[in-house]
Amino acid sequence: VQRRRQVKNSYLETEQFRRRAAIGGLVIALAVLALAFGYFRLQVLLHEEYRLRSESNRIKPLPIVPARGLIYDRNGRLLADNVMAYRLDVVPERIGDIDATLRALQARVAIDPDELRRFRNGYRAGSFRAQTLKLRLDETEVARLAVDRYRLPGVEVVPYLTRRYPYGPLLAHVIGYVGRVDEADREHLRDTPFSVLTHVGKSGLERHYEERLRGEVGFEAVETNVDGRVLRVLRRQPATAGTDLYLSLDVDLQLAMQEAFAGQHGAAVALDPATGEVLAMVSLPSYDPNLFVSGISHRDYAALTGDVARPLFNRNVLGGFAPGSTIKPFMALAGLEYGLRRPEDTVLSTGEFHIPGQARGYRDWRAGGHGVVNLRESLAQSVNTYYYRLAMDLGIERIDAYFGRLGFGQPTGIDLSGEVGGVLPSPEWKARQRGLGDRWYPGETVIAGIGQGYWVTSPLQLAQATAIIAAEGVRRRPHLVRETQAGFGQPRRAEPQPQGVRVVRDPRAIAAVREGMVAVLHGPTGTARSAAAGAPYLIAGKTGTAQRVSRRGSERLDPTRLPYHLRHQALFVGFAPADHPRIALAVVVEHGGSGSRAAAPVARRVFDAWLSRPGMLPPPAPAPAPAATPAADSPTMLPQATGEQR
């Protein structure tokens, strides 16, 4: 394959190479010798000079911890703040006897056993790295240590920024909290500039936006004395503060929502259907996130984890609720969109539904049934038979596919960590579970039609699906952060969100379901009509009552013997005003009894709080409303008569 041009003289080439290699080797040897002489000069001839310089080496780079990004609500109210505090650090390399030092410190500063244990666990004798003994020294302690500083070599009082949550429990499940860096965090941050951080986000927004909130670490070159105390700063590369977050959440609405629960436990999410922004989001009971910032004590932590009401459990994203009848509007949508039902089609409810050829009956909630009902009445009165039959007609595959489009059975993608997808029942899902058997029974389809059985949803999923109806069929990702600001003086930037997706295509189907949902609150037979009394705007909604654990077969569960958090749930989903939705929400009241009595009033109070804002309701109708009078607590709102026709 090779072309021969000239003859290669192998012998000459070898000789040539050897000459070149010899010259190269000689040059390299000389260069290495020269370099070695350079080292000889530094290490032997100039050793004394460099030894002195090494010992007096007092200029040292120190990291500057950046200020963590702040968190504001939609009106600019501060929800997570940085405050200056002092901590007590010990440099093991510079102290003599650790026990003596600790005794000396305990004489001046109160150190609780938790802190002492944590310090002892992480203590490495002889380490050059400062180790924190106590966070948040109080003023007296700082003063006492300052006075005795010369007696305590290797002990430093270091100023640092710590986190404060002014609203405490009100926003604990949204903002989350930062906590002290633990072993896992340390491993994760190793070899990055962030290894100097003392706190990282542990839950909620603090965790989800951790990397943007933390900013960039800066450095300063400081001159120190022999003890390592800083004398002056020679050069400084400032730290870059973390990005500030502006939430879509409104603190006033959040407070109103919490108060609407009147001490009951449960969860609620309110969304702006036009954007997917979260307006308010509570999970009750809650806890004080400030406890976690400086390291929660064992007793406090045990109290929180041992509480059967589970205050640390964020019900909105961790879910665990059967949706019950609140899924009926979506079932109705599926029936309309698949062309299996028209709004005027009727079903006879006799009080009990039977799968042909089977003895077992599936009941309506009213003994004797609701008679002949169309779609509107099926929603208004929450007629199970209508939906048992619809579920049979749809079949579980179509139910599964349709509800998947509405966001059930998958995380919504909200900007909070740890969200779970829940369970959207399907034969495939059942086959994947151990111990449930691999056959899908028709009865399971029937009860899936009324939101019982395997269903597990979160309030957030229910609110998202409800917002789809309110937004004319467009699904939008729920989110909390609306804008961000990277540094002081920078413009606020809108946080990019994915485009909404149209998942319901038939506007007539939406209109029909919406009419039924309005009838729930404003119709003469509506299950939640008492909750809408006196409302100056139209509400569309649906109530639901569900057990946390479902009945299987004919076996009955005694509700009073269930653990507290597994008892009856009262649910409500809805939006308002029905003709021009501003807010869509889902409410779950734990062991509330029934959706209409416990959950719908909570929703009503939240609607009132939000819609009483100026500009929320359309301008007054030209003709004065004859029937209703304004609600006593909201005199600015205008009555609308349309909802009260009986």
Place this chain on the structure above:
Amino acid sequence: MGALLELLASLFRRWTDKLDWPLLLALCGVMGMSLLVQASAGGESGLRVVLSQGLRFGLGLGLLLLLSRVTPNRLRSSAPWLFAFTLGLMGLVFVFGTGRSANLWLNLGVFYLQPGELLKLSVPMMVAWYLHDQVLPPGWIALAACAAIVGVPVGLTVLQPDLGTGLLVGATGAFAVYLAGLAWWRIGLILGIGLGSLPVAWPFLLPHQRERILTFLNPESDPLGAGWNIIQSKIAIGSGGPFGKGFGGSSQAHLDFLPEHTTDFAFSVLSEEWGFLGVAITFGLYLFIVLRGLWIASNARDTYSRLLAGALAMAFSVYVLVNGGMVAGFLPVVGVPMPLLSYGGTSAVSLLAGFGVLMSIQAHRKLIGR
């Protein structure tokens, strides 16, 4: 029992008969020093650093053993493929690369690969492959072809931007051409043009590269800024004295005065802890490795083997001289690790692979090539 030992011994001999023991022992000496330095410089994570570096040495030695058994002919025929492969990887770095200041690494899931390091082997292989069939000493045409083979990968490396690796890859290719017998007057002409065009290249350097050169020229001008590293490194070396501060005694490294003390400045830690004695021993080992390499090259059986072995040996000396000069402030700060001493996986593995090639050339020196 005796038979089993005998079997094991014969297996061992069979597998290691292609190794050059003097060279291997010198390499192991340097790697031993490396682990000692890493154990101390790694500080709190010392054990982790030593284990992961040891793992890489093990991997490199395995590759060395493997390559020592591949005949030079086979290595030669694979040269163009290897060259194309490493160039492809360089292209991937532009798209998927990661890194703190420059995108030099490819994330392979299990570990990070720095394709620039592989060029240090594939470029001289390609140059030697080309020159093997040429009549030597090379004329202008052959020189232009070599310039193209070296220029493309060097250009890609410099663009990354990784000036240090780029210069070293270029030097490796240049050594092959020098060893092929390029006439002295041609070498003089090229060097003259190169030096003359330096002022032209100045505006194309990146700010941090310019800053490094200026800092080298006058480190004390900005003792807390760019000159910091050099001054602190010199203090570390000088304070080590004739016999050093002993294992773990590098206060410069442990007090965080010395930057990058497991990687680029690892030799400073060695100098501080083991003094001039340690430095002299290390340099002795390095010089032995280079001279042994050139010896192997001089006895190689064909043009390809000679050029490749010679270029690899000479290039190895450049790493030592550049890093050794840099940390002592004799040369500007260039991101060149001390070979087999600094922490770094791809570098160690590719260097050891190169020595595997040398050993193959030594083992097959007596066979007659085609």
